[in-house]
Amino acid sequence: MTADETPADAPALPASDSQSFRRAFKDLRDGFAQRELWLQLGWQDIKQRYRRSVLGPFWITIATGVQAAAMGVLYSALLHQPMRYYLPYVTIGLIVWNAIQNSILEGSEVFIANEGLIKQLPSALSVHVYRLVWRQFLFFAHNAAIYLVMVVAFGLWRNLSWTCLLAIPGILLVFANSMWVSLVFGILATRYRDIAPILSSTTLMLFVLTPVMWSTKALEDRGGSVSERARLVQIVPTYHYLEIVRAPLLGEHIVLHSWLLVLTITVVGWIAAILAMKQFRSRVPYWV
Template identity: 75%
Template sequence: MFGSVPAAAARPDSVSDQADARIEESPVHSVTPEPHTPDPIVSDSQTFKRAFADMRAGFGQRELWLSLGWQDIKQRYRRSVLGPFWITIATALQALAMGLLYSTLLNQPLREYLPYVTIGLIVWGVISASILEGADVFIANEGLIKQLPSALSVHVYRLVWRQFLFFIHNAAIYVLLIVVFAVWRDLGWSLLLAIPAILLLFANAMWVSIVFGIFATRYRDIAPILGSMTLMLFVLTPVMWSTKALQDAGGQLSDRAKLVEIVPTYHYLEIVRAPLLGDPVHWRSWAVVGVITVVGWVVAVFALKQYRARVPYWV
């Protein structure tokens, strides 16, 4: 009995020895696997593809911004008898008052000066609204941005559409003036140049609203700065005063008067107003507006690419 105990106790040792021998003879060694590193998550929110997609998606939602833009006008003149026609009446009264006053002060014929001032005020209304309301376009729509799943550009389309409706309402004053003062006699085929000029005007209103809207949302000091800048531009731009008063005997602007061409808003005003009055437009104005349009849209696309996703957190 007692002789069997050592033999039984020796079996485990012999088994472990055999196992150790097999491990030593095996050509494969145990290797501890390295921990798997997850692939980095790459966000496409800051890409040109998403920026252009936002513009396309916003335009595709045109039923939304067309309706909202029209509702903005109806809400402004809600419960009034004349409704949106107050837009035309207010602009007409302002143009009539300023036209009568400044034509007397500057010794200008009313037949020439009143249409000049009227068109200037109509175009300037689009320019100033693009700057001032464009800077506030995202802040004013904070609720919709946070609650409505839509493209960011919808609010820009809405603003530009609203300004286009204002422009159409005010254009009725111009039609009335060219009939009353027989301005139509001075118009020629150059009148057609007003069509691309107006399209350029609203194309610039788009990029101005995008750029100023994004940066004014991030830096709230920009809006007051733009307000002061717009007032300064109104004084420097020949809206109320005519460049004809600065011409020499040969009909050319004097050297000092040519400083007005430094002001970019002068060229926007010139390419729209000159064809509507039957006056020639210098190629420099078209070139300046074209260059500013291209550069402005490049900046707008970069701004959308870089900061589009952050606007909802800034408002």
């Protein structure tokens, strides 16, 4: 019998399931089960960034607070908006936007940045995504302290009702989207290295188009056909992510279609993430 021949009764080799939905879901489950690892790594990332600093991670809060104060004062004067309303508006918008922007930019490099761990550490691929999202949540939690200061300083508590609790599912939706964004763009950017600079330019464009520093109310107050142009802002998806968090925290009217649109994008995005994990999860270690 030659080397190329096999016996007729030889057992068939099992088919590889590396590109199956079962392995994709298993990776997500196993990654979540290793939460002690990614919780520790995410916290260590923040500690390492501010090592030997007196204030440590609170520099995150200070930097965001200074930026929000400068932008809020400037744009309230330019757009003739009352300071007591506009400064909290800009602050919340900036806090949420930072979470969205960092999820896109850092998510696109999540596997590239962890090349050493992926090749040496026997863990689920999703561990690195959980680590990234956890780190961004810690940043968000530090910045949320600025909002609490605004509530007291500007008397926002007078406008708040039980509907402010809707900000909690809004925040959860933002970070649920951060996960699928990191999975999809992380895999694509690992294979095609041009994706990361494209996303960097795209997020800059979205920042200009999204009412983070400016308000649609400022446009509508001018009357006429401007209100029609203000509605064009709703075409930008990031506007709705800001609204489902910012509107409840400011005690404003909750827009149902923003919630429906975000939920739809979340479902579609996670379907794309599962498909990407099924098809390309096993190839990422070779691409990095």
